[in-house]
Amino acid sequence: MTDTTASPGAPGLVVAAWQADGPLRDVPAALVALDAAAADAAAQGVRLLVCPELTLTGYDIGPYAAELAEPAGGPMAQAVAAIAAAHGLAIAWSWPERDGATVHISAELVDRDGTVLARHRKAHLYGPDEAAAYVPGDGHPVVASLDGFTVGLLVCYDIEFPEQVRLVALAGADLLVCPTALMEPYETVSSLLVRARAYENQMAIVYANRAGTENALTYCGSSCVVGADGTDLARAGDEAALVVGTVTPVALADARRANTHLADRRPEVYGGLHR
Amino acid sequence: MTDTTASPGAPGLVVAAWQADGPLRDVPAALVALDAAAADAAAQGVRLLVCPELTLTGYDIGPYAAELAEPAGGPMAQAVAAIAAAHGLAIAWSWPERDGATVHISAELVDRDGTVLARHRKAHLYGPDEAAAYVPGDGHPVVASLDGFTVGLLVCYDIEFPEQVRLVALAGADLLVCPTALMEPYETVSSLLVRARAYENQMAIVYANRAGTENALTYCGSSCVVGADGTDLARAGDEAALVVGTVTPVALADARRANTHLADRRPEVYGGLHR
Numbered sequence: 001m002t003d004t005t006a007s008p009g010a011p012g013l014v015v016a017a018w019q020a021d022g023p024l025r026d027v028p029a030a031l032v033a034l035d036a037a038a039a040d041a042a043a044q045g046v047r048l049l050v051c052p053e054l055t056l057t058g059y060d061i062g063p064y065a066a067e068l069a070e071p072a073g074g075p076m077a078q079a080v081a082a083i084a085a086a087h088g089l090a091i092a093w094s095w096p097e098r099d100g101a102t103v104h105i106s107a108e109l110v111d112r113d114g115t116v117l118a119r120h121r122k123a124h125l126y127g128p129d130e131a132a133a134y135v136p137g138d139g140h141p142v143v144a145s146l147d148g149f150t151v152g153l154l155v156c157y158d159i160e161f162p163e164q165v166r167l168v169a170l171a172g173a174d175l176l177v178c179p180t181a182l183m184e185p186y187e188t189v190s191s192l193l194v195r196a197r198a199y200e201n202q203m204a205i206v207y208a209n210r211a212g213t214e215n216a217l218t219y220c221g222s223s224c225v226v227g228a229d230g231t232d233l234a235r236a237g238d239e240a241a242l243v244v245g246t247v248t249p250v251a252l253a254d255a256r257r258a259n260t261h262l263a264d265r266r267p268e269v270y271g272g273l274h275r
Numbered sequence: 276m277t278d279t280t281a282s283p284g285a286p287g288l289v290v291a292a293w294q295a296d297g298p299l300r301d302v303p304a305a306l307v308a309l310d311a312a313a314a315d316a317a318a319q320g321v322r323l324l325v326c327p328e329l330t331l332t333g334y335d336i337g338p339y340a341a342e343l344a345e346p347a348g349g350p351m352a353q354a355v356a357a358i359a360a361a362h363g364l365a366i367a368w369s370w371p372e373r374d375g376a377t378v379h380i381s382a383e384l385v386d387r388d389g390t391v392l393a394r395h396r397k398a399h400l401y402g403p404d405e406a407a408a409y410v411p412g413d414g415h416p417v418v419a420s421l422d423g424f425t426v427g428l429l430v431c432y433d434i435e436f437p438e439q440v441r442l443v444a445l446a447g448a449d450l451l452v453c454p455t456a457l458m459e460p461y462e463t464v465s466s467l468l469v470r471a472r473a474y475e476n477q478m479a480i481v482y483a484n485r486a487g488t489e490n491a492l493t494y495c496g497s498s499c500v501v502g503a504d505g506t507d508l509a510r511a512g513d514e515a516a517l518v519v520g521t522v523t524p525v526a527l528a529d530a531r532r533a534n535t536h537l538a539d540r541r542p543e544v545y546g547g548l549h550r
């Protein structure tokens with residue numbers, strides 16, 4: 001399970017985190033911004049663009065979540081798939097997902113041909129506002145293949161739990177993508193925890209945060225592309241930005257030669273984590 | 276389980292990591308060095324001194340481990356207890372432990388009155404040399420009370436596994452102490468992973484490494500005292516050193532107000548970690 005999925009001679013996967021600054025509850029304007037970001041990314045050779053949590057609605061929509069929510073395959077999903085097709089890249093994005101009477105914070109990975117490769121419902125909700133508006137997912141790890149790389153998908157607070165990230169790594173991920181909405185004063189999550197998750201799992205990570213403010217929230221930026229050895233390949237400041245990095249089979253193999261944590265785990269010892 | 280054990284008004288616990296430079300396979304000389312370090316620590320008000328892995332024998336003793344090994348309560352343990360008593364502080368130290376035909380890499384926490392408060396056998400052995408010389412422990416988390424703080428105990432490679440550290444945090448630890456022997460080029464473990472373990476568990480950590488060289492190994496130092504918010508309270512360079520920090524109930528409470536990861540875990544999701 002620690003083998004690199006992509007063969008050593010395979011080309012790298014150029015990935016980007018889109019650190020978006022607004023808008024809040026204006027989906028048409030957000031689609032215009034996403035289209036511009038996708039054009040920018042495509043011009044830089046990006047194959048996979050990762051967007052912030054609740055990409056098109058904005059994050060701080062608590063009381064409006066049910067009203068803004070759409071089922072999988074709804075209008076927002078169709079618009080994102082069209083942008084992916086127009087610019088010839090895959091997009092990992094997030095939206096308030098309606099499923100009958102419940103609403104989830106979901107993310108999906110859509111390829112340039114419109115195929116939805118993976119879908120995940122945020123399993124670790126953050127704080128009372130999220131608990132009031134959303135239902136958590138089941139945390140089952142999802143992975144999909146993209147250009148020979150195995151890509152996993154989590155949302156925001158999920159990545160702070162080493163247990164949840166480990167499940168994705170054990171499912172074979174070479175790369176974890178994570179839309180997020182990380183506010184001040186929690187920048188340490190991006191600069192410390194995200195890098196640790198990459199290092200301890202020998203897995204690259206794209207962590208795409210917001211910039212700017214929404215109501216009382218100020219986002220701390222610091223979106224990043226981190227290599228499987230825990231080093232930053234690219235990191236944003238606190239302004240709107242597109243940060244680009246390349247995940248390579250050689251770098252994955254090097255990290256997995258230097259560290260063998262997945263193989264050295266002792267699962268029989270960890271029963272106390274699952275109660 | 277996320278409550279601070281010590282009451283907010285309680286005094287801080289002054290702790291130190293002793294970053295020792297040799298000797299290898301010279302227990303009498305190592306005891307002299309430990310005695311000097313304990314005197315230095317006591318003069319700085321230290322209540323708990325944490326020593327490197329295989330404190331008195333040196334780490335790189337592979338073929339000699341069986342010969343150097345002693346049972347719990349053996350001559351090395353008695354000598355360490357005497358040093359603790361002489362200088363009036365608790366000591367967390369490590370030795371090759373004989374138990375019948377098997378040898379473990381063990382650590383124990385001995386109080387200044389000679390009471391052994393906790394004992395742990397390294398559960399994650401590192402590499403083929405350790406696997407050839409030692410038997411791993413069962414990984415069951417051990418904690419003990421010291422001046423109102425709950426102290427947990429791991430050894431070296433154990434701390435690189437978030438699962439193992441989480442078990443100690445779930446057992447109620449305010450402070451994790453970890454003798455280690457971290458060699459180049461793995462300094463990232465101390466500067467990144469140890470800080471992440473503290474942050475994600477809201478638990479202070481003392482990580483005591485070696486300095487200098489043993490045979491072909493060069494240790495990277497970087498011993499540290501890290502607060503429950505993941506910030507360095509003290510960190511050594513790569514030379515022999517004694518680094519001192521204070522764990523306070525107020526800082527623990529602040530970290531646990533800022534982050535509530537232990538309460539927000541979803542144990543029912545984590546079955547895949549335990550197979």
